[in-house]
Amino acid sequence: MAELESKAFNVVADSRPKHTYRGVVVGCGRMGSTIDDEHIGMPHYPWPWAHAPAMIEARGIDLVAAADSDPSKLDDFKQRWGIEALYIDYRQMIEKEKPDVVAVTTRPEPRAEVVVELAEMGVKAIFATKPMCRTLAEADDMIQACQQNNVILSMACHLNWYNWYTNARKVITDGVIGDLRSMICHSPASLSNLQSHTFALFRLFAGAPAKWVFGVLDNDQHAEGHGDIPGSGYIVYENGIRAVMNSHAERTGLSWTIEFVGEKGRIISRNAHAQFELRTTHPETNTPIQNQFPNPWYPRSSMVDAIEGVCLSIEKGVEEICPGEFGRETLEIAIAIRESHKQGNIKLDLPLVDRSLRMG
Numbered sequence: 001m002a003e004l005e006s007k008a009f010n011v012v013a014d015s016r017p018k019h020t021y022r023g024v025v026v027g028c029g030r031m032g033s034t035i036d037d038e039h040i041g042m043p044h045y046p047w048p049w050a051h052a053p054a055m056i057e058a059r060g061i062d063l064v065a066a067a068d069s070d071p072s073k074l075d076d077f078k079q080r081w082g083i084e085a086l087y088i089d090y091r092q093m094i095e096k097e098k099p100d101v102v103a104v105t106t107r108p109e110p111r112a113e114v115v116v117e118l119a120e121m122g123v124k125a126i127f128a129t130k131p132m133c134r135t136l137a138e139a140d141d142m143i144q145a146c147q148q149n150n151v152i153l154s155m156a157c158h159l160n161w162y163n164w165y166t167n168a169r170k171v172i173t174d175g176v177i178g179d180l181r182s183m184i185c186h187s188p189a190s191l192s193n194l195q196s197h198t199f200a201l202f203r204l205f206a207g208a209p210a211k212w213v214f215g216v217l218d219n220d221q222h223a224e225g226h227g228d229i230p231g232s233g234y235i236v237y238e239n240g241i242r243a244v245m246n247s248h249a250e251r252t253g254l255s256w257t258i259e260f261v262g263e264k265g266r267i268i269s270r271n272a273h274a275q276f277e278l279r280t281t282h283p284e285t286n287t288p289i290q291n292q293f294p295n296p297w298y299p300r301s302s303m304v305d306a307i308e309g310v311c312l313s314i315e316k317g318v319e320e321i322c323p324g325e326f327g328r329e330t331l332e333i334a335i336a337i338r339e340s341h342k343q344g345n346i347k348l349d350l351p352l353v354d355r356s357l358r359m360g
């Protein structure tokens, strides 16, 4: 028992960032500050989900300031989180507060400009919510600016840190379901906004960049313009792993389900990540059997884990769980599904040549 306790203690201690960083938020709206007000009756999403309270709860970081171009948002932020250092102009905040980690929770329109500017101002890490931005060229600029200035760029597709998915990845690396072959998602949601979470998970689990895509939309009107649309698609990764996205406009009765299929078993995440199921093959009878999924011993907020993860990435010098390249790939797959439909459902190689393409 004593040995077990000391092991549990080590897990907690080892996962803590070594230093304490100064954190700030740019954009004090729903995702930056208030979204937990909306999450009533969803016990499988442990609070906090908004970036400000997650930063307060996370180890290794102190929330020291925030910026929003709308003063009423700053008043509300002060009431909620007791932060006094509040700015209309985020550049002034960076100059004065000298933060290490900046959470960018504006809507997508200003995101590229804000991220490029923050990178050039010399912060250590940027934790930007999804969708990454609107065009592929903007995503390229964000990644380049962070690389040139030695800044960690981490996308807040926080399911990549959700400890149920972390355990699912461990099940796979331990060989329990054999080599991962394919991934399947059913979810009625738009491709760039909500499905960026799914495509980021696909990329993390695949462990390789997406190589080509084809897509089918519900109708031809969806393919016109730049709207964020639902759609179905087939994605093949460089290592041969395949993924299917099945997303229709109609609520088909399917809640968000993701299945990871290996050569001798599968993991299924049901009901928007509420339940995880593990199925393997009986070693003697060779028939499919159900097993106990290794549930997390302490199901925590994925946003808290993500923010601690960003601090750990600063210490490691690299972001591996959801870097900017994953954010760009999620946008690129969403756009490629639409472009494939437009061109007669053809196979499109990634990266797409036309970097002016946009969605949302």
Ligand SMILES: NC(=O)c1ccc[n+]([C@@H]2O[C@H](COP(=O)([O-])OP(=O)(O)OC[C@H]3O[C@@H](n4cnc5c(N)ncnc54)[C@H](O)[C@@H]3O)[C@@H](O)[C@H]2O)c1
Binding pocket: 026, 027, 028, 029, 030, 031, 032, 035, 067, 068, 069, 070, 073, 088, 090, 105, 106, 107, 108, 110, 114, 129, 130, 131, 156, 157, 158, 193
């Ligand atoms: N990860 C998730 O699960 C999740 C959930 C909800 C929303 N989001 C994402 O969060 C983003 C924001 O959505 P929201 O619903 O919170 O929007 P929101 O409008 O409530 O908040 C955005 C805030 O940014 C501020 N802002 C805009 N430009 C600014 C600038 N240049 N400097 C400082 N502040 C600026 C606005 O005044 C506003 O208060 C979207 O991209 C959305 O997709 C993510």
